[in-house]
Amino acid sequence: xAGVIQSPRHEVTEMGQEVxxxxxxxxxxxSLFWYRQTMMRGLELLIYFNNNVPIxxxxxxEDRFSAKMPNASFSTLKIQPSEPRDSAVYFCASNRGPxxxxxxxxxxxxxxx
Amino acid sequence: AQSVTQLGSHVSVSEGALVLLRCNYSxxxxxxxxxxxxxxxxxxxxxxxxxxxxxxxxxxxxxxAEFKKSExxxxxxxPSAHMSDxxxxxxxVIPGSSNTGKLIFGQGTTLQVKP
Numbered sequence: 001x002a003g004v005i006q007s008p009r010h011e012v013t014e015m016g017q018e019v020x021x022x023x024x025x026x027x028x029x030x031s032l033f034w035y036r037q038t039m040m041r042g043l044e045l046l047i048y049f050n051n052n053v054p055i056x057x058x059x060x061x062e063d064r065f066s067a068k069m070p071n072a073s074f075s076t077l078k079i080q081p082s083e084p085r086d087s088a089v090y091f092c093a094s095n096r097g098p099x100x101x102x103x104x105x106x107x108x109x110x111x112x113x
Numbered sequence: 114a115q116s117v118t119q120l121g122s123h124v125s126v127s128e129g130a131l132v133l134l135r136c137n138y139s140x141x142x143x144x145x146x147x148x149x150x151x152x153x154x155x156x157x158x159x160x161x162x163x164x165x166x167x168x169x170x171x172x173x174x175x176x177x178a179e180f181k182k183s184e185x186x187x188x189x190x191x192p193s194a195h196m197s198d199x200x201x202x203x204x205x206v207i208p209g210s211s212n213t214g215k216l217i218f219g220q221g222t223t224l225q226v227k228p
Contacts, residue, residue, distance in 0.1 A: 033216075042219075048215065091156055091157070093157075099164065099207055101147060101159045102147075102159070102216055103159075104157040106154070106156045107155075107156050109154075
């Protein structure tokens with residue numbers, strides 16, 4: 001079990017650029033979650049998928065944010081255009097379904113200058 | 114709205130002392146409860162969980178937590194702190210009324226262990 005794999009681990013970009021964060025969930029897990037962590041707001045759920053279908057995207061802050069899950073083994077979170085206030089650690093997590101524990105990746109630390 | 118409150122954003126204990134991290138939740142229906150730990154530059158790792166059954170739950174690294182419905186609490190304890198326990202700890206709930214598995218996290222408590 002390789003765990004949830006996120007890439008890149010660190011991303012530094014300039015304001016206005018497009019940023020794409022990637023996630024590979026644990027094989028067999030059918031739910032995938034994207035979280036954002038900041039000192040000010042803590043852990044915020046951005047969006048989650050069940051069986052590759054977005055179920056709740058109410059946490060996505062703006063239209064600049066979009067997420068896709070084209071298949072059971074891959075998801076992306078895209079920010080276009082990026083802004084300095086998007087700087088945070090973005091975590092992807094997956095689980096087998098409702099009420100089972102989440103398994104987190106090691107996160108992507110995004111810095112927008 | 115469902116919520117999770119962790120009392121104390123920072124807790125400092127001496128090595129060997131009791132660790133007590135507090136968590137209270139609001140839920141009209143008994144929820145599923147979790148504690149996660151986050152070490153620097155890493156993702157969150159599951160420490161323990163309560164779903165049903167025995168209200169005292171044992172987890173990894175010597176931690177345990179007790180679900181007290183009357184107090185709507187799920188405090189995390191460890192009898193003797195180790196230096197390696199220094200990390201951030203998150204309490205989380207899946208509301209009992211939820212059928213989506215959406216996890217609600219507390220704000221986190223940073224545990225400092227002094228030699």
